[in-house]
Amino acid sequence: MLEFFEAIRDFTETGGTVLLVIGVLIFVMWLMILERIMYLLIWHKQAKKDAVARWNQRTDHSSWNAHQIRQATVSRISMALSSNLPVIQALVALCPLLGLMGTVTGMIEVFDVMSMTGSGSARSMASGVSKATIPTMAGMVGALSGVFATTWLTRTAKKERAHLEDALDIHVTKGE
Template sequence: MMLFLMDVWDSVRGFMATGGDVLWLVAVVLFLMWVLMLERFWYLNWIAPKQHLAIIASWEAREETTSWYAHRIREAWVSQAKQDMNARMLMIKTLVALCPMIGLLGTVTGMITVFDVMAVQGTSNARMMAAGISQATMPTMAGMVAALSGVFFSTRLDAKMRISLERLKDSLPHH
């Protein structure tokens, strides 16, 4: 098992080395994005249902649910639940949008490396230029893959939040 982990770590280090320093920035943003998405997933599946049950119980415990005042209370509770569910979604969406931009930063820095090699060594040193081209393409690819995974799962989280909020609204009848 330890040998397997060492092989995996060597593979990751090799991949990160071919992509340059910008690839580490993509990895940090990706890690942060996934931590936030997992936290939202955990919240939606374990915390929000309990909070919604408490809101429903409070609504059902009210003697009067038909007045204008009662409707405003209902709207406030639903609004608070929506705000709690959307707590870190803006940050997640920002990180998703940032991933391709960081990948493009890697493209620019890799191409600067290529041009630097061309200026110093001339165009005849293909091996030196290949390192710069690798530094240009790897972060771009990694940024796009990170963004795609983030788009997919953040869209799923949004849909799950909308469904959960609609169920809460349906559970709070107002006549």
């Protein structure tokens, strides 16, 4: 276990402080993604069941007031489904930008080494180049994983909203 943490520390030192920021950002992003997945798999089913049960208890399904109540119910559950998705999408967009910042800081280090030594030797530039490429790679990997998860979450939220609307529509036709 100690070797694992030493490997992470060495990797973080190779990529610079920007890599640590990217790591924290990806960790927070995935915590939020996992929370949304847990909501979809566990709590949403109960919320949907409760909403359909409340709708079924109503005797009036066809009046204007009933349609407004139905629309409010669908909107409330839809908001719960898409909660935090814009924040997750912003974090996904921030990953490659931080990777680019890591590239810039790494290249600044390369230029500093070149100005100190007065030459462009590959050995002296190697650490700066690694500090330039590793954060870029980490930012892109974080963004790609987040894009796939966000796309799935958005598509699932839309699908679940449509399922709820269909479930309440079925009961509208039965009540009329």
